[in-house]
Amino acid sequence: MPLAIDLQGVSFAYPGGPPVLSDVNLRIESGEFVTIAGPNGGGKTTLLRIILGLEAPQRGRALLFGEPAESFAERFRIGYLAQRTVLGIDAPATVREVVSAGRVARRGVVRPFGGRDREVIGAAIERVGLTELAGRPIQRLSGGQQQRAYIAKALAGEPDLVILDEPTAGVDVDAQEAFAALLGELHRELGATIVYVSHEFGAIERFVERVILVRGTILFDGPPADLPAPWHDPSHVHL
Amino acid sequence: MSIFDADFMRLAFATGAVVGVLAPAVGFFLVQRRMSLIGDGIGHAAFAGVAAGYLFDVSPVAAALVAAVSAAVGVEWLRGRYGTAGDQALALIFYTGIAAGVVMISAAGALNANLFTFLFGSILTVTGSDFALIASLGAVGLALLALFYRALVAVSLDAEGARVTGLPVTWLNVLLAAMAGVTVAVSMRIVGILLIAALMVLPVIAAGRLAGSIRSTIGLSMAIGLVSVLVGLTISYYADLAPGGAIVLLAAAFTVASVTAAELRRG
Numbered sequence: 440m441p442l443a444i445d446l447q448g449v450s451f452a453y454p455g456g457p458p459v460l461s462d463v464n465l466r467i468e469s470g471e472f473v474t475i476a477g478p479n480g481g482g483k484t485t486l487l488r489i490i491l492g493l494e495a496p497q498r499g500r501a502l503l504f505g506e507p508a509e510s511f512a513e514r515f516r517i518g519y520l521a522q523r524t525v526l527g528i529d530a531p532a533t534v535r536e537v538v539s540a541g542r543v544a545r546r547g548v549v550r551p552f553g554g555r556d557r558e559v560i561g562a563a564i565e566r567v568g569l570t571e572l573a574g575r576p577i578q579r580l581s582g583g584q585q586q587r588a589y590i591a592k593a594l595a596g597e598p599d600l601v602i603l604d605e606p607t608a609g610v611d612v613d614a615q616e617a618f619a620a621l622l623g624e625l626h627r628e629l630g631a632t633i634v635y636v637s638h639e640f641g642a643i644e645r646f647v648e649r650v651i652l653v654r655g656t657i658l659f660d661g662p663p664a665d666l667p668a669p670w671h672d673p674s675h676v677h678l
Numbered sequence: 679m680s681i682f683d684a685d686f687m688r689l690a691f692a693t694g695a696v697v698g699v700l701a702p703a704v705g706f707f708l709v710q711r712r713m714s715l716i717g718d719g720i721g722h723a724a725f726a727g728v729a730a731g732y733l734f735d736v737s738p739v740a741a742a743l744v745a746a747v748s749a750a751v752g753v754e755w756l757r758g759r760y761g762t763a764g765d766q767a768l769a770l771i772f773y774t775g776i777a778a779g780v781v782m783i784s785a786a787g788a789l790n791a792n793l794f795t796f797l798f799g800s801i802l803t804v805t806g807s808d809f810a811l812i813a814s815l816g817a818v819g820l821a822l823l824a825l826f827y828r829a830l831v832a833v834s835l836d837a838e839g840a841r842v843t844g845l846p847v848t849w850l851n852v853l854l855a856a857m858a859g860v861t862v863a864v865s866m867r868i869v870g871i872l873l874i875a876a877l878m879v880l881p882v883i884a885a886g887r888l889a890g891s892i893r894s895t896i897g898l899s900m901a902i903g904l905v906s907v908l909v910g911l912t913i914s915y916y917a918d919l920a921p922g923g924a925i926v927l928l929a930a931a932f933t934v935a936s937v938t939a940a941e942l943r944r945g
Contacts, residue, residue, distance in 0.1 A: 493841075513844075514842065514843050514844025515843055515844050517842055517843055517844075518843070519839045519843055520839070521839050528710040528834050528835055529709065529710060530706070530709075530710060530882075530886045530889070530892055530895045531886065531889055531890050531891055531895060532835065533890070533892070536891055536892050536893070537835060539828065539831075540828070540832040540836070541832075541843075543829050543831075543840075543845060544832070544844045544845050546828075548829045548845065548850075549825050549829070574890075574891075575890075596843060602842075
């Protein structure tokens, strides 16, 4: 089975700017649960955009499931949860409507949902414990409940790779703990590759198999227990 | 004499019904994407189309349709390509549109009361061929919305997530822009170029305060749009008013009432 993510000697700079990433090599196997963290401005957002094929590296190659990330044809295999602050619309949207939106790419743009689609959507909502609230507008839920709904949205596409970008920004500590535990549980049950990107390791560190620390390049890549003590808080990373 | 005895009123009501449901349905997606005022800009371009129709002696509605859809798609292309800088390009397109319209309408010697019917709507001027064109385009517009409904919702909820998972976000944006252009051209006979954007936006704001889901917001906004148009046309018939103003004032009243009701409910 090809690697889920394979970055080979990736370097990147925005036009006219200093290098953001230099010679990054990163291999993430299918089924792994990893977290990528780094201080603000350390290049993790750029790294994520390269992984997703939204930016092309000036040097090196970025592969998703063995294909160039930029032209990866089976994008419906990706479940993506963006930063919480960029999600949402003004109109009331029920949990079921939000989760259903995560199924559209897998089903196809114009094909109507069938029984199997509704089943998967219902199962995703149940898996995050929101069945009772499925008909309620997401705007009326707590921050933690909203995060679970967005996770269900990512799961509704039955993804092989789930990527979460700062998913708990603005969520209280208890909700962050619960969210990390939920991801750990989902990883055990579903076996999907999960990549959790954040400016801090936080609660997720207890559930992942591997932590990756980025600041311009990869400073550390290994099990959480081997991470040097000061680097558990990535804002303390100095080269 | 009944309001429906005259042919022109039957045509006005039939056309108004199409406009009343189509404008808020398209407007819903524009409002969610923070593009509430794009209808105004497209109206400017539609005005240039109407003027070209007068100058070159072709159907003003058909000419406005071409101008509105071209402008809407052009705007979306600029937004996608230049981001916030696209805002300045929008200003260029829209003001060029209205200036070109004024020049062409002057050259055609049509700077007269007839022009006012396009600017503020009229219940007297909808022809049978206008209605045939408007009804066909309205039906196609609603069918496209139904077909692409889930994908448009997905893009409205999270455009970046939709792009990452492979939805054709750029094409869906162009489709929505084209539908906005069609809606403006279809609606200008009844509501008027200067007021059509209001019918795309106000019913959506009103419905959003009362409904509990995306689907019910769209359905309720279409109902508010339809009632505003039909009651507005009736008022304009009996009071001899320009229908655009009456329709939009009703939609505004619905909006104020629903916002007030929502505030009271919240306590």
